[in-house]
Amino acid sequence: MAKLGINVDHVATLRQARGGNEPDPVTAAALAELGGADGIVIHLREDRRHIQERDLRLLKAMVKTKLNMEMAATDEMVHIAMDVQPDLVTLVPEQRAELTTENGVDVIGHKHDFEKIIKTLHGSGISVSLFIDPSLDQVKAAHKVDADTVEIHTGPFANAQNPEFERTELDAIANCVRLAYKLHLGISVGHGLNYHNVTMLTQLTEIEEYNIGHSIIARAILVGFDRAVGEMKTLLV
Numbered sequence: 001m002a003k004l005g006i007n008v009d010h011v012a013t014l015r016q017a018r019g020g021n022e023p024d025p026v027t028a029a030a031l032a033e034l035g036g037a038d039g040i041v042i043h044l045r046e047d048r049r050h051i052q053e054r055d056l057r058l059l060k061a062m063v064k065t066k067l068n069m070e071m072a073a074t075d076e077m078v079h080i081a082m083d084v085q086p087d088l089v090t091l092v093p094e095q096r097a098e099l100t101t102e103n104g105v106d107v108i109g110h111k112h113d114f115e116k117i118i119k120t121l122h123g124s125g126i127s128v129s130l131f132i133d134p135s136l137d138q139v140k141a142a143h144k145v146d147a148d149t150v151e152i153h154t155g156p157f158a159n160a161q162n163p164e165f166e167r168t169e170l171d172a173i174a175n176c177v178r179l180a181y182k183l184h185l186g187i188s189v190g191h192g193l194n195y196h197n198v199t200m201l202t203q204l205t206e207i208e209e210y211n212i213g214h215s216i217i218a219r220a221i222l223v224g225f226d227r228a229v230g231e232m233k234t235l236l237v
């Protein structure tokens with residue numbers, strides 16, 4: 001059965017809307033784990049728009065499954081990651097004006113930078129995943145720079161406006177999953193996945209982990225974390 005990583009950034013977004021201390025993404029993470037989550041994902045952004053360093057440090061102390069820290073490939077973030085020691089760092093591109101992460105990282109275009117940062121994180125005992133667009137060349141480049149895992153960007157698939165585009169995107173994801181499997185890379189997928197579109201991916205049995213935020217948090221607000229997590233888990237058989 002594939003694993004489910006729950007991104008709790010949206011709980012922090014709600015907290016930041018009032019600048020207070022609730023709802024707490026740390027409590028949400030505990031509830032997600034009780035509901036069956038296999039990992040907790042958070043994105044510490046440069047502008048700290050949702051997750052704060054306090055959340056990261058508390059989550060490091062209390063997460064019992066796996067803590068996956070998404071971050072930009074900057075010196076500041078590498079410093080924080082090496083200090084806090086999450087189980088996994090996922091490198092993502094970051095743009096100030098975006099509502100959410102829009103693209104995968106360009107490993108091909110910044111090969112030496114990624115090589116260097118991955119070496120540094122490995123030296124500190126942290127595994128590294130690269131969030132990439134579904135491109136065979138990016139998978140090959142991720143392997144070359146010694147990434148442990150690739151997380152394939154499912155946003156364009158999830159947002160496809162017609163069945164042809166959806167099929168094209170699904171094929172691109174499938175090809176990348178197969179290549180990553182051959183190269184012995186860990187394989188995750190994420191972005192825009194929900195209770196409907198996720199079942200189109202589960203036929204790709206090489207996928208090891210699904211990282212999902214918005215749709216699960218949106219459902220949890222209405223039905224509770226336990227049920228929202230449990231219902232997603234049953235789809236990942």
Ligand code: PXP
Pocket residue numbers: 007009043070090092100101131151189190191192193211212213214215
């Ligand atoms: N994976 C990565 C790398 C992301 O940046 C995000 C969004 O923060 C997700 C997964 C989760 O996406 P969504 O909230 O659309 O499920």
